[in-house]
Amino acid sequence: MFRLPVSKIDDLFGTIASSRTLYLPVDGNDGRAKYDKWSEGTKMSDKLNTVRSAKSFFFPQTTNICDFNVNGANVEVVDIREESEDFVVFGVRACDARSFTILDKVFLAEPVDSYYATRREHGTVVTMACSEPEENCFCNVFGIDAAAPEGDATCWIADGYLYITSNNEKGEKFVESISALLEETDDSAVKAQQETIHGIVEKLPFGKVSTDHFRKNTLLEIFNSEKWEKLSESCLGCGTCTFVCPTCQCYDIKDFDTGHGIKRYRTWDSCMYADFTKMAHGNSRNAQMQRFRQRFMHKLVYFPDNNNGEFGCVGCGRCLSRCPISMNIIKVIKEFGEE
Ligand code: SF4
Ligand code: SF4
Incomplete structure (x- = not known):
């Protein structure tokens, strides 16, 4: 030292x-x-x-x-x-x-x-x-x-x-x-x-929140829960939570014609956006509930399932302070924890 x-x-x-x-x-x-x-x-x-x-x-x-x-x-x-x-x-x-x-x-x-x-x-x-x-x-x-x-x-x-x-x-x-x-x-x-x-x-208010529900229950059980409708009903799909989040990693690739050639860019994207991963046939997640569910399923279920149990959230609290409708990952964890 x-x-x-x-x-x-x-x-x-x-x-x-x-x-x-x-x-x-x-x-x-x-x-x-x-x-x-x-x-x-x-x-x-x-x-x-x-x-x-x-x-x-x-x-x-x-x-x-x-x-x-x-x-x-x-x-x-x-x-x-x-x-x-x-x-x-x-x-x-x-x-x-x-x-x-x-x-x-x-x-x-x-x-x-x-x-x-x-x-x-x-x-x-x-x-x-x-x-x-x-x-x-x-x-x-x-x-x-x-x-x-x-x-x-x-x-x-x-x-x-x-x-x-x-x-x-x-x-x-x-x-x-x-x-x-x-x-x-x-x-x-x-x-x-x-x-x-x-x-x-x-003594922190959220320090004892339990993530056990996401370990004990199957992916499909959580995915099909009716709770997602209620949790997501006010979500504006603004993407603020994803842009301030240190672990969100979705991106898009875009080409820009400068008039002298093409520049290809990678830019942050958000799974909360309606046009995220939109393809010629349409979008696989048409409702905001589906997009909202995707974000939290990824952090709390898919990522840990594929990474030896490590959750895709680090508890930084940024989404708690920035979401315009005061929705955040703590509310999602608590909602399921109460089951
Ligand atoms: S910041 Fe809030 S309102 Fe905006 S997309 Fe995220 S959860 Fe929805
Ligand atoms: S608390 Fe978790 S989900 Fe929210 S911004 Fe921080 S890392 Fe992302």
Whole structure:
């Protein structure tokens, strides 16, 4: 375990940014936290979490995946991929850190998504323990420890110091790169803070929500439940929940004619949209109930069924704060839990 005084945090950021691009949470003009590139004078936000998750560092909202030069009947595919630069994402919370594990299972499974894999390879994730988890947080329901986030290296801020430890080889290299600023120390201050965090988590309103129903019952039983009608009846299909969600990974591929050629883009999409996966014959999910059911079945049934029981939600609480009709995954879990 290493530490440096919080008063030297700007030196830390300057050292990191001298060799790589550094991104960290900052307060936006609307007062809400968002990730931004660090430059001299940038201050890290002390808010618990960013409005949008950290997934866009590895799975951006829009990616130009290739170009086509079209000349009459001749079409040339242009590989526009460039070697990515190394970057550090600093201050990632425990929920978002676990979301990368979930996204890895999707994008790094065969066939490997080379765009995602390259970004994962070049990105170092430095997490920050949540000193004060908030009422919408329920990461512990999915076995995530807000006091000991995953990532390549983990930080805690306690007693005027920033504590840091590495979790893997990439994290060791990161800590080595800033070692001139660090002093070695024991973990007593971190342990004390972890105890406090666990005490807060213990009292969170959704911390004890049970997901047992989704383990005990069959896929078809849950799929055919009448509860989906009632749960989905007010859903606007706006897709906000999917866009703020760190684990949602649906995308569409679109071609754009620039007048000089074609650019092919990958863009985030939402299974809540009426035209999602619409094909020539129509849409396999015609009603909002079906689309709504798909989103939650994926996170609570299909994904765990295919990934050794790991749920596709990390309890970040973003859908709880952002849905315009106050519908969210906690309401779905509770509705089924009451059966
Ligand atoms: S659940 Fe809420 S946020 Fe999600 S699509 Fe429906 S209305 Fe929008
Ligand atoms: S479903 Fe909601 S709580 Fe779960 S990871 Fe997505 S946004 Fe966060």
